[in-house]
Amino acid sequence: MPADRASAAAHIARVQGRGVALEAEFAYAASKRVLTVGYRLHNLGDGPLAVFDRGDRHAVATGRQKAGAIAAPTVQTESGDVSLSHAAPPLPRPAPTLPPTPLAIRVPAGAETAGRFEFAIPGADAPKRLRWCLGVATFEDGDFIAPESVGEVEIWRASFAVAERQQLVCTPWFDIAANAFAGQ
Incomplete structure (x- = not known):
């Protein structure tokens, strides 16, 4: 493989989860x-999936998030590693007056969705490693309400119950010094 193609391949991670x-x-x-x-x-399963990359209803209602756009990920740092995540959060305790109701898109069986986002890494020190996780769950009609079309995207409000049963599909760690995913 030519060097430029090998370099590009080092920046791409392919992972599988249950049905995705x-x-x-x-x-x-x-x-x-x-x-x-x-x-x-890619939805490899027999039924539709909910993908939690669209933030929460409170952020949209307050103008911090544009309806239909990919939300800013949550961030966790530990020992120089930064983990980003788009996932359905659990209901905060105590529950706020306006809870951050998770938003999701619905991906039919056999279909796919694509997205892109940029994120400025917080803190004073450069991270050692980065990874990103995406929350997905089986789309069960009783857990999703109030579909809203925003352009070509249909956004659904999710119950907080999906936070407990979603799966997180995570990339391997991306090593900043090597400029590549681990094991590649």
Whole structure:
């Protein structure tokens, strides 16, 4: 494989979960400390999936999130590692007056969805490793209400029950010094 193709392959991770396949491409700009993630999720199952990359209803209602757009991921840091996540959060305790109701898109069986986002890594120190996780769940009609079309995207409000049964599909760690996913 030519060097430029090998380099590009080092930036692409392919992972599988129960009934899903995720392909994610990372581009990290060290000078700006910005990670760009492009992804494609394939529904390999027999039924529709909910994909939790659209944030929450409270953020949309308050103008912090544009309806239908991919939300900013949540971030966790530990010992120089940064883990980003798009997932349905559990209901906070105590429950706020306006809870952050998870938003999802519905991906039919055999279909796929794609997205792209940029994220500025917080903190003063550059991360050692990065990874990204995407929450998905079986789309069960009783857990999703109030579909809203935003352009070509249909957004559903999810019950907080899906937070407990979603699966997180995570990329391997992306090593900043090697500029590649672990094991590649």
